[in-house]
Amino acid sequence: MATKAKIGVLGASGYTGAELVRLLLRHPRAEIVLATADRRAGQEMREVFPQFSPFALPKLVAIDGLDWRSLNLDLIFCALPHATTQKVIKDIFAANPAAKVIDLSADFRLADTASYARWYGHEHYAPDLQKRAVYGLAEIYRREIKKAQLVANPGCYTSCAELPLLPLIKAKAIDLDEIVIDAKSGMTGAGRAAKEAMLFSEVSEGFHAYGVGHHRHMAELDQEFSLAAGREVIVTFTPHLVPMNRGILSTIYVRGKRGRNATDLHAILSKSYMKEPFVHVLPFGAVPQTRHVRGSNMTFIGVANDRVPGRAIVVAALDNLVKGASGQAVQNMNLMLGFPETMGLEQVALFP
């Protein structure tokens, strides 16, 4: 049996941390040897997430005082809050310049540190590292990820908009000034921090939009769409919260350009993703449901005619904790460590 890579999970008491643990526990080539959680340091993982009771896992430790060099980790997943992340990753690379890190926060996603400062309200703490960061959407940046030491795992909302839109933008098939992304997310996207607005009774049996007109994920969308288009693109994007745990669905309204209709857009997407293991384009006219990708690393995409001539509706669905976060991160790990890209990610969706 091949030796296993030694893996660290920073921030193991949050939802993306737990999802990394779930996936890595069954990955044939990875072994979790470090798990951190500052507020839960000293506890066993099973006290924080009882579903791991039957499994052997390292005790949770605090980050402060870790000796990144002697730990000798093959790869580190960083599932820490925004801003803290920059400081920790700076420390890691200072101690061990050969480290490999996949960051699941937003901290290294924006190549332009000025844009970062504008959206996040402070200067970036590690602008030099930012230059070396690769945007971790595997279907688009596979080649770069393979050689990267620092990968900025994309946001869940953005992955669910970029996967359906990037091939259309690259093909110059849609009007760049009239893209409307109406996105709906399950509650795990909001994380595990105790906030009144996230209580069961505030969320259940209701639906609402939030961050209307000013959600931080917009900067990430702008960056990737503009890069693909070769010009500035600004999209309309509205996130909503659905009373469910997992899943993001993007309903995307586009206008075909140069005579392209919905069927043409479907053909472009089908061709783009024909060989991708984790992106599946449904037959024309069929649209995906979040429940059919739950717990899996799949993205399902559908394209349908709009009744307004010249327009089309593109719908994409993924599990925000898997393809939208930890599954994408494991996919990136596989690329960075030379494992088969699908290893440990082959679980079938859990429905119902």
Next chain:
Amino acid sequence: MATKAKIGVLGASGYTGAELVRLLLRHPRAEIVLATADRRAGQEMREVFPQFSPFALPKLVAIDGLDWRSLNLDLIFCALPHATTQKVIKDIFAANPAAKVIDLSADFRLADTASYARWYGHEHYAPDLQKRAVYGLAEIYRREIKKAQLVANPGCYTSCAELPLLPLIKAKAIDLDEIVIDAKSGMTGAGRAAKEAMLFSEVSEGFHAYGVGHHRHMAELDQEFSLAAGREVIVTFTPHLVPMNRGILSTIYVRGKRGRNATDLHAILSKSYMKEPFVHVLPFGAVPQTRHVRGSNMTFIGVANDRVPGRAIVVAALDNLVKGASGQAVQNMNLMLGFPETMGLEQVALFP
């Protein structure tokens, strides 16, 4: 004490029927003297909806064989399935030309019977009655409803799009060719018929769009928007199902015309609904949540800036069974029978 109007509820075993009963049981001027449910005829209402166990209600009967003349009803609510409705209402008016009927189905909403035939696949059975039907959105057609004998209660999706959009269209404030309505509904909108797709396990913990590009409510939207605009309007409309019982939220993307920005649109809506008891416009930038209108007859509307210059986002929320169906119907009854418009509809939303 004033005498009570004698009311009939046809189709009392469905959700809109039950909601009519809930509201009428507490209406000071109405008394249910007839309740029909063909498949449950002979049963007590409490066997069909146990929440009514403590209340006295007439036993459920079948429609066939009812003598509409001798029943001497002051008003009939018709909550029957599509098509059946036309035949029953035809019978009612044949027997009693002075009848007053509020129909909660889609059967009398389309003034153009050709349009009806196109969307529903058969000729209308009562084209003459169609001519006399008044579209029952009280805030728009109050004056006509007061004099009407046959009111076509609007659809829940359409009310939640027409209330926010009609004033903007009438004011010529928005571009008519670029309206996108992304609508999300709770499950009661699908009715009580036993269908696999509506089972709890098919619906819970997931989210999806349906009827993409070809939902029947579009005909109703076209009609009202075109009428208001004085020209043909075709909107983009996508309905989605939310794993919750009640509530519709419409996220509406519009482009201001003639220099109107989001603030202007907010001002138009605020002014339009200033005196309306059942439409409440939130402060600029705030957007509504379905849970805050649950069980009430209120519609909440919010307007926010889009980041794309010239565009705005309008969000509306209502309870599909109340303002979207039975509450609107009781409001229409109040108008038709000369009662105060808010009578029996003053319940505060149930949250959480």
Next chain:
Amino acid sequence: MATKAKIGVLGASGYTGAELVRLLLRHPRAEIVLATADRRAGQEMREVFPQFSPFALPKLVAIDGLDWRSLNLDLIFCALPHATTQKVIKDIFAANPAAKVIDLSADFRLADTASYARWYGHEHYAPDLQKRAVYGLAEIYRREIKKAQLVANPGCYTSCAELPLLPLIKAKAIDLDEIVIDAKSGMTGAGRAAKEAMLFSEVSEGFHAYGVGHHRHMAELDQEFSLAAGREVIVTFTPHLVPMNRGILSTIYVRGKRGRNATDLHAILSKSYMKEPFVHVLPFGAVPQTRHVRGSNMTFIGVANDRVPGRAIVVAALDNLVKGASGQAVQNMNLMLGFPETMGLEQVALFP
């Protein structure tokens, strides 16, 4: 029109506070003139609970510094956290010995302050007031409540066990040493404080027991059952959390005594509650569902045969925020202020 009673609601930013406001807004004889919420002082009620946006309500204020005498309130509802409550109510009566207070916390429910100290870990701050407090289960203590100045509104779990069990215990119809109460509650029972365990994603799509063997409500059950039995009674009680907002269901396992079978128990309960407006006993063999009392002040009770000879199963359901808290409190207010007992509480359950 009769003048309205001037009402204060202390703790208006929590769920029981909001539910009091919902009910009082439509009570014909009550007017909210004071609403407190320490952390939200200075805000409007609509900022804390947007469902109240269309209504005029006093601005939220802090409790500190209120002059209870000059406020001249006819009745005060106290929906504050445990322990704080004792101090505030002590202040109120110190300033105004003629005050009338209904406390929705657990602070004045235990007549025995030694028992209080044992379960709550500290001496009671107002033992003299405790002596004057009346236990506010209207169906049992109606006469005492009418004359009381301080009413201790019962707990939601306890009401849902006491209403079905007290008549059986008083009739000496069941074995007192073999009562098992398996209780299930919706999430609003846990309040609005932001705790990790109450987040949507921790609660949705799952079910669990808590406080197994040591829940504080047991002391209240012991007190009322022992009082009714004339000897010490200790029951088995296990609370569970259901992924829903509202509702408590108690499944109660009992053994008939002196030859009483399930039918006899049903007859005792039916007779006890025959004239009660808010307790409804279903036909023998039928059992209640929480959804059929949602939003109403009703308790539904059912009795069925167990297959084990001599045993019966009693099931009770109520809405924890209404009959289990704020509805019961308004019922007590009606008794204390001489209004009809059902005033403002006649809303029909909201289902679906």
Next chain:
Amino acid sequence: MATKAKIGVLGASGYTGAELVRLLLRHPRAEIVLATADRRAGQEMREVFPQFSPFALPKLVAIDGLDWRSLNLDLIFCALPHATTQKVIKDIFAANPAAKVIDLSADFRLADTASYARWYGHEHYAPDLQKRAVYGLAEIYRREIKKAQLVANPGCYTSCAELPLLPLIKAKAIDLDEIVIDAKSGMTGAGRAAKEAMLFSEVSEGFHAYGVGHHRHMAELDQEFSLAAGREVIVTFTPHLVPMNRGILSTIYVRGKRGRNATDLHAILSKSYMKEPFVHVLPFGAVPQTRHVRGSNMTFIGVANDRVPGRAIVVAALDNLVKGASGQAVQNMNLMLGFPETMGLEQVALFP
């Protein structure tokens, strides 16, 4: 690579069928070569369950006309409705006496065909086969299952009561006349047939008991408990429905015998299951939650003190579709075909 066993799944359009497909798709030694679904015959599996879209699966066929001999299947899972099952399995063994069948219905669970007739209202169609059927609770009947040709997979409710209770009964540690099982199940336990009572809007935001005093699973409990006790045992059992998809939780009230207290019961269970891969006993006093076993083949068991002297509370949780049905079935397949018992069943629970 070892050759794969050729597997048939009868009834692949239901939930247990789909769950078998989910698990078998990732089983290294099994290949689905036949999938039936009478009403969906001719369709692809992805039309019935879109989550399987990315996978190659045989087209659905009808059962009628299948030649069981020439199909040459290594093992058949039968997930068909009650009664139909007996006829189909009779046909299978008639055509191929060497067949191996795991039946997920209730048809072969009751060894006593008279008991079957009493509970199901008709004579058993295959009493001879019944004699050869082995009850498929692997932890109890492992040895017999290895040699069996026909395995009757246990019911989900019964597994969740038998796993915690059988060791206690065998150890003569609890009073056999005072066992109360209060069970709560997610909605998938009710299957995929379209029934009004299972609609989302009937089930969401509510909780209720059903089959009080007369649920068919009782016969299965009686059989296994009586067998273990060496005398007749009749338990009190009440099932409830929780608004969630997956999971069963049993809260079990017992009285220790011969001085055994809760700690003793915990010790007995811990010892019994120490080496079992799919049953995990939590530390004393901790109780399980259904969400922590979701999607996994695990059963979690907890034991706590009751406050009533001499009594204890045992809580067990499992996923009704996995350990309660299809996962147990695959575990049985592994035993019958000589594969490692945990093969294909190692997925970690999906939480949140």
